[in-house]
Amino acid sequence: MEFNLKSSLLRDKKVILGVTGSISAVESVKLIHELRRHGAEVFPVVTESAKKIINPSSLEYASENKVVEELTGAIEHVRLVEDSDIFLVAPSTANTISKMAHGIDDSPVTSVFSNALEKIPVVVVPAMHLNMYTNPIIVKNIEILKSYGVLFLEPQIEEAKAKIADVQSITAEVIRVLHNELKGRKICVIGGSSYESIDDVRVITNNSTGETAVDIAMMAYYLGAEVKFLLGNVKVEVPSFLKFERFTNLASLVSKIDSIKKSDTVIVPAALSDFTTEKSKGKKPTDRPFTMTLKPAPKFLKLLREKYTGIIVGFKAEFGIPKKELLSRAKKRMLEYSLNMMVANDLRDVRQGITKVTVLSGEKETELEGDKIDVAKRILELLP
Secondary structure (H helix, E strand, O other): OOOOOOOOOOOOOEEEEEEOOOHHHHHHHHHHHHHHHOOOEEEEEEOHHHHOOOOHHHHHHHHOOOOEOOOOOHHHHHHHHHOOOEEEEEEEOHHHHHHHHOOOOOOHHHHHHHHHOOOOOEEEEEOEEHHHHOOHHHHHHHHHHHHOOOEEOOOEEEOOEEEOOOHHHHHHHHHHHHOOOOOOOEEEEEEOEOOEEOOOOOEEOOOOOOHHHHHHHHHHHHOOOEEEEEEOEOOOOOOOOOOOEEOOOHHHHHOOHHHHOOOOEEEEOOEOOOEEOOOOOOOOOOOOOOOOOOEEOOOHHHHHHHHOOOEEEEEEEEOOOOHHHHHHHHHHHHHHOOOOEEEEEEHHHOEOOEEEEEEEEOOEEEEEEEEHHHHHHHHHHOOO
């Protein structure tokens, strides 16, 4: 089965997927596809009750691997665990959670768990009625499993149900567990466009999509960083697992500097306002011309550096100028604001999903080109 790969972050990784008897088991095929889009090989393991909700043949077709449907003996499960990188139970019922917590080994899923615990990472994604999820016995059993290092992905609480997390969030957690390149690092990403008000209705802004910032924040999360994401206007979807705070105009972003300072690295691909104007009250009439005076807006990176001693990565975008001039302007800005790294590009080289940049760090110049998500990863790998 051919997939359009989203990344190679799970390439050569083997994921055991335990499927239990929640109605959310119908999402398992989508989950397998999403894991495989990041390069994973998936080995499904099911309980008897799961087979009443989703046909194992569907899981076999999606994964292109034989589904473990029966207790075939401990040795097979030991080998499966030894050959794999992570055990993901999604969805997990209250019944299976309780059995895992108390060492009950009576299904392929609980048998694999018994062999996987403390050998490979275990991630559990609950799905059940809310009154079951909040039952103090189930809460206690979840805490028991957490005390043994089992990771839980919180469900979505809707309609009196603890619904399974979406497939993007589950896959992101699997990637994050298997990558620790940025673990322990606090990264703030500032992206999207700001705007300045003309009146109470109209604004001055720009055509930035915010895609680069979303990709960098997403990749930082994948690689284990603690991510603070500040977002202006964007034209792309933000993955559900990325929590963010909004800013509007430049002043609203500047007001957040004290919280930004808590990060050890700040990356700013945002397209911030170069000009501001005096805001008029109400709505300017449209039946006659009006004159508007623009004045240069304060430079956010300069203001940030005045109050922040950590690592700052700036972005310098130009349009249609020679590369030599682009790099000259980027180096000048880097020195002027005492930036640790600068990412420079010509907007003619940018289109949806694709980019070309030059990363400046000290005296070093590194050219990067390709999918934006891959370029985002390589930028993060170059961080001081």
